[in-house]
Amino acid sequence: MSDVNKIGERIVRCPSCGGDSVYAERNPYRPFCSARCRGVDFGAWASEEFRMPAETPADDEPFGDPKKVQ
Numbered sequence: 440m441s442d443v444n445k446i447g448e449r450i451v452r453c454p455s456c457g458g459d460s461v462y463a464e465r466n467p468y469r470p471f472c473s474a475r476c477r478g479v480d481f482g483a484w485a486s487e488e489f490r491m492p493a494e495t496p497a498d499d500e501p502f503g504d505p506k507k508v509q
Contacts, residue, residue: 455480 448463455476462469471477483489 448461448465450459451462451470452458453460453470453472453476455471458472460466460468460470460472466472468474468477471480
């Protein structure tokens with residue numbers, strides 16, 4: 440997923456657009472490739488597009504001896 444260029448900087452995939460992004464101090468938007476991609480991601484976060492699924496977890500099996508019928 441990451442590559443190292445000739446200067447030793449890592450090239451990673453931008454989480455927003457999927458393009459190449461330099462993961463180094465000289466890139467103020469890291470891990471994003473640009474201010475636009477950083478802004479798009481922040482907008483999605485601020486509007487709560489990133490959420491955990493709201494599904495109800497399955498019921499646990501009953502406690503006790505599994506050989507007994509309750």
